[in-house]
Amino acid sequence: MPITSVTKDTDDLTMTVVAEFPVPVRRLWDAYADPRQLERFWGPVEYPATFTRHDMFPGGESYYVMTGPEGDTSAGYWRFHSVDEGKGFEVEDGFCSEPGVPSQDMPSMRMTFAFEEAGDGSRVTTTTWFASLEDLEKLIGMGMDEGMRSAMGQMDEVLADLTSWAAGSGTTTELLDDTHARVSRVVRGTVEQVWRAHTEADLMRRWMLGPDGWVMCTCDVATAVGDTYTYEWEQEDSSHRFGFTGELLEVQAPVRAVTVERMIGMEGEGVRNDMTLTPVEGGTLVSTVMTFPSLELRDQILSTGMADGMEVSYARLERDVLVPA
Template identity: 50%
Template sequence: MPTTSVHTDPEELTMTLVAEFPVPVERLWGAFADPRQLERFWGPPGFPATFTSFDLRPGGRAHYRMTSPQGELFRSLWQVSEVDEPNRIVFRDLFATEDGEVDGSMPGSETVLTFEPVGARSRVTVLTSFTSSADLDQMLAMGMLEGYTQAFGQLDRVLADLREYALGKGTVTDLVDDTHVRITRAFEAPRHLLWRAHTDPELMRRWLLGPDGWEMTVCENDLVVGGTYRNAWAPTGDTAGEPFGFDGENLVIEPERRIVTTERMTGAPFPANVNDLQFDEVDGVTLMTLLITYPDQAQRDMVLATGMTDGMEASYQRLEGEVLTAAA
């Protein structure tokens, strides 16, 4: 965990986060100065940021939105007052209205980002100041402290070379907490091909099969927010097993970047989980991240016990060998 400390000071009306990373300070600065890198971590898991404008200079503005797994939009903007590369960035971080102006009904804050070398490593200190205790209390109640910690917990993946960090390591499964599982898989392919492979029924039927001996019998998707989908599989030949399927609703669709859906086994008496699938590309390598939210720990453990991730890796190997290679 890169965060070394995080605390609030009710008397000074501040919140401070300190994090260290094994990269030069110029590389750390670059992650904050490039909106495409910044939006990979400026938002906790499940609430990724999308920067629609980015003018990092004194007097400039940066507009962004965070989108929840349910499709809710939380709009904000930076009003930049100071930029000293690669040492310091100062900005007002404010909620925004739909037309991009400051939302005066919500609390605002000033953030100072300070970057400094620490031996062969580098450190970023995030000092956020509020104008009143009411504003500080409201932001803490909204989960700002936890959100910052979770967001910066993603920064090490942004700073790492994806080829060294993830390529060739197969499907990696992390238990985030009792109800969340994060699955990552890297591909040496542009994300537009990964997006197409996950949304084109013809291509999906070629690779989304799990272990050998199964075929995809149904692949239907009304690929719009609020649209529904249904996928089904059946064994072939002498393969043991019973046909099964999944269905759900599309909650968020951001082409070539993110799909959020509900998912439940067709006909099963279990509540649906939520799948948040995201694609991030760097220098021709795409990292696919699937964050699954289960209703409870029991359902999480039941699903993982089926060997789900082994089946996913078999599918991804087929995707690489039969779809992505042919499209390259």
């Protein structure tokens, strides 16, 4: 069992959980930074979590839903107050009435996560600060202690899996629910390098091409919220051409960009893309959560081989554009 102690202090209104693991601090930190890993232990065994947003930077937010064996759900959020890479972070942790909407009926808490070396491995100390004794007693009574023990008991298996999350493992696509999918890839480069590659036209034309034999003939980039963009590709023999147009909804350089886009010539509601860049061991995790207007459109788009095309492009980005970090 990784948890070494759980301490409740009714004077300081805190609960402190200490857990140790036989892995380096960087490996433990990345398990919290990568939503693909975090959702495999953030939640009791019977209530696994699904993260539809995870922005691990100051001012960032995370949204998750835990789903029980009978299909019952409990939604929560984090708001990041501070992040000291590899050492610790602080969040406001609370419940949601629906994904992304904080509940007005349930208390929120301040949580700090501190990472440090411990013997031949590492330690994470999680301290929860409650606003009142009533809140502490209410949440402990709801099973917060047992939930933490169950959740962190799953971490050894996650931490032992090195190949699924490392640089070089390729592009992964995960279906989060009927209208959400997450496409992820660790790219060998710094956050700043990867951001520039996604936002500067001269760089985009060099790698964002999909399979060999295509050129990016139009690359009009959006740089400010409200700007529109147009990307078009054409086969080298000019036999086929397609493209997308969209709008930049949010931007926080160099870590987050949100767009809504649709294929040129198609009507209807577009697809929302939330892209977050997170530093991890070996490079930068590019995580894009796609929100589709319907299940049918989700399946239609994903069946086109989109992820395979993205993998070819990201491999080209590493090979031809990025300088090793």
